[in-house]
Amino acid sequence: MKSDKKSIGANSSAEHVEQHLQELEKADYEILYYSQEQTFSADELARLINEERLNELMAQSDEFLNSLNSEIGDFDE
Structure with a gap:
């Protein structure tokens, strides 16, 4: 009976992991x-980018x- 509980628990854990990975x-x-849908104007990009740091x-x-x-x-030598 213990082995039945372990196999059910293992399946349950595996199912939870699979569900989590799918999410x-x-x-x-x-x-x-x-992110591909968003368009940024040149002004927005200039405001967001720290040119000095870049x-x-x-x-x-x-x-x-x-x-x-x-x-x-x-290394070649």
Whole structure:
């Protein structure tokens, strides 16, 4: 009788996990769907984007890629 309860509990847990994953998948799809529908004007984007911070991040990424390229070049030798 104990084994029956465990199998029922296991199925129940598996069903709950499956249901939860399906809900997450649906939420991800809804977020993607609605984010694609939104249009932003140039003024809205300019207001939302911190241009100074964006430039800093781009400079950091350029530095990183340059150092990575030199490391890769040194690796080949």
